[in-house]
Amino acid sequence: MKANTAEQTNLHRPVLSDAAIKVRDALINSGLETPMIDNGLTNEEKYQRIKHSFEDIVTTLGLDLSDDSLAETPHRIAKMYVKEIFSGLDYALFPKITVIENKMQVDEMVKVSDISFTSTCEHHFVTIDGLAKVAYLPKTKIIGLSKINRIVRFFAQRPQVQERLTQQILVTLQTLLETDNVAVSISAVHYCVKARGVMDASSSTQTTALGGLFKRSDKTRGEFLAR
Numbered sequence: 001m002k003a004n005t006a007e008q009t010n011l012h013r014p015v016l017s018d019a020a021i022k023v024r025d026a027l028i029n030s031g032l033e034t035p036m037i038d039n040g041l042t043n044e045e046k047y048q049r050i051k052h053s054f055e056d057i058v059t060t061l062g063l064d065l066s067d068d069s070l071a072e073t074p075h076r077i078a079k080m081y082v083k084e085i086f087s088g089l090d091y092a093l094f095p096k097i098t099v100i101e102n103k104m105q106v107d108e109m110v111k112v113s114d115i116s117f118t119s120t121c122e123h124h125f126v127t128i129d130g131l132a133k134v135a136y137l138p139k140t141k142i143i144g145l146s147k148i149n150r151i152v153r154f155f156a157q158r159p160q161v162q163e164r165l166t167q168q169i170l171v172t173l174q175t176l177l178e179t180d181n182v183a184v185s186i187s188a189v190h191y192c193v194k195a196r197g198v199m200d201a202s203s204s205t206q207t208t209a210l211g212g213l214f215k216r217s218d219k220t221r222g223e224f225l226a227r
């Protein structure tokens, strides 16, 4: 679906930060971008269409949309999709990144553990509940710690597969920190495995993405993988 003219589309398009543009380009170039199409829709138009589609789904299931508990459900889902659980599809919402020069010449590992997130499985659109661990060896740049959590959350707010989420966080930090020496590990419970289908309530999935020294050096990898 195309908007009427390119100019009209651009009017609705917020300016992206330099960091968001760099990260988006790096993901496209590495083949790790989420498969997306440019349908030219504004967030308001997306909300309206999703709301309308969910009215259809709810009534097709035979539920009564005039019931006061259900009446607002299509609105709630549309709002949740666009503004909350899939908001990471919109690079205009990429977190403001604070990167500072490594004047203190830190060269030992910076590691952030137990970053909690929820995401959504792109095969079934149900919850993924996970913890991420992220580390890097500073080169010329140091990143504000909370920005690591925000980057994890941003990419989690998309329909995802865990392997891609892990790699997207890796490439994003490599791009912003200008070093290959980054590592990401995620442990997550997939509700498409737990709450439906095979109905396994106890399994979890571990994925790891390693760059530079984290891949090449047993010692660095060991230090990252240890708690």
Ligand SMILES: Nc1nc2c(ncn2[C@@H]2O[C@H](COP(=O)(O)OP(=O)(O)OP(=O)(O)O)[C@@H](O)[C@H]2O)c(=O)[nH]1
Binding pocket: 121, 122, 123, 160, 161, 162, 163, 190, 192, 193, 196, 197, 198
């Ligand atoms: N590799 C990977 N697979 C995932 C992830 N999330 C869900 N899946 C799997 O995607 C697969 C989709 O398989 P299908 O056979 O097409 O779907 P299905 O019939 O609903 O499969 P079941 O879940 O086995 O009932 C399932 O095996 C899911 O467990 C993920 O993050 N990574």
Ligand SMILES: [Zn+2]
Binding pocket: 121, 122, 123, 124, 125, 126, 190, 192, 193
């Ligand atoms: Zn799934």
